[in-house]
């Protein structure tokens with residue numbers, strides 16, 4: 001973020017012993033004002049006196065401020081884009097999970113349907129078996145009755161023959 005430019009707002013590390021404008025003879029700036037005299041605190045030329053218009057300060061400060069604001073806007077946009085990507089990915093994952101769940105649900109419904117069908121078939125088979133069993137019992141009792149009748153008739157006939 002820092003472009004190495006000096007920040008006017010930071011100011012000099014120690015206060016000026018003489019005010020920037022209290023020097024003689026005056027050096028005039030291009031803007032026809034007396035140029036303030038400053039002391040350099042740069043690494044290369046510490047203590048060097050130099051002149052710089054206070055309007056230059058102002059424009060440099062504004063330039064720095066604009067650049068900082070631009071960087072801040074870019075940073076916020078980047079963060080927003082990242083956040084959007086995050087949210088979209090999360091939504092995508094949720095959607096996929098939802099679809100998978102729906103498929104699973106459908107499968108389970110189909111399975112349930114098949115199980116119900118099988119259960120109905122078993123039920124039918126059971127009913128058929130129950131009917132056969134009850135029919136079988138009826139048949140057996142009828143045949144038993146018939147055999148009793150036949151035996152009775154035979155005995156009656158034999159008794160009749162003997163009596164006669």
Ligand SMILES: [Zn+2]
Pocket residue numbers: 029030031032033053054055056
């Ligand atoms: Zn000036």
